[in-house]
Amino acid sequence: MFFAFYVHHLSPFLIHFNEQVGIRWYGLAYIAGFIGAFYLLKWLARNGYGSLRENQVGDFVFYAALFGVLIGGRLGYVLFYRPSMLTEDPLGIFRVWDGGMASHGGIIGLVIFSAIYARRHRISWPGVGDNLVAVAPIGLFFGRLANFINGELYGRITNVPWAVQFPAELLDHPNEAALVIQQTSKIDPTLDNVPEIIAAARHSAQVREILGGVLTPRHPSQLYEAFLEGVVLFTLLILIRLRFKKPDGVTTGCFFLLYPLMRIVGEFFREPDAPMTGLLTRGQFLSLFMFVVGAAFLWSARRRYLANRSVSNG
DSSP: OOOGGGGGOOSEEEEESSSSSEEEHHHHHHHHHHHHHHHHHHHHHHHHHSSSGGGGGGHHHHHHHIIIIHHHHHHHHHHHHHTHHEEEEEGGGGGGGOOOOOOHHHHHHHHHHHHHHHHTTTTOOHOOOOOOOOHHHHHHHHHHHHHHTTTSSOOOOOOTTTTTTTTGGGGGGGGHHHHHHHHHHHTTTTOSHHHHHHHHHOHHHHHHHHHHHTTTOOOOOHHHHHHIIIIIIHHHHHHHHHHOOTTHHHHHHHHHHHHEEEEEEEEHBOSSSSSOTTTHHHHHHHHHHHHHHHHHHHHHHHHHHHHHHHHHHH
């Protein structure tokens, strides 16, 4: 039965310079997200949406990418998912090329950066946020596709016809790894560890056949999340943004309500990558706090709307 499923064997590299260095799809995903955000923010600013002027967009995207997404995302991963790294491997915090970014950390980083930016330039913080959250799903979409290409953050066990068998599962299941090593070492004595087996699976049909008989089929949850957090969320938020130029904060509030909803749904299909909090995964638990933030933004936007209407009528 297992042989009917696709054994994941995509390379994380678009181009290899040597075994460890090259152009990675993960890095390209970030670049694609930043470029998409840049052009859409320019279009929104040109058409009178938000507080940013068109000539401010370039600098804003650059510093938002650096301080908000990259630093925030990395620190969020360390604090939320790998706090032991602070004491056991502090230099590992800087090895972002090895993977390990948290979307919740990136969101917190962007909130802090945009607040500082708005204060420094004396513009509306919710006005900046409304455009920012409308374009954020572009980055989330490409990021989740990169997760799938890397074969990481895989889904829970399933038998749906489109299930995928991820070799990275061996890193978390030593019994399965031992069984695979026993078989692959007969093909090639150098295939005596999981990283070598994962690498060999990308070009060896014989290794993939062995893996197909051992690995469990799983949901390609990265693709589900790309659809929910990327396509669906972007469609909803851009429609809301185009509908509400004012008051500031409406689109931001909707993001903090809709993103956690998409994340919570997607996490039902994803293998937990951290200890559970009751019945919730770490991602679902962190998402719950975002509902409060979303409600606060919408309440504040409604207050501004009613105040402005009162002044106009007065």
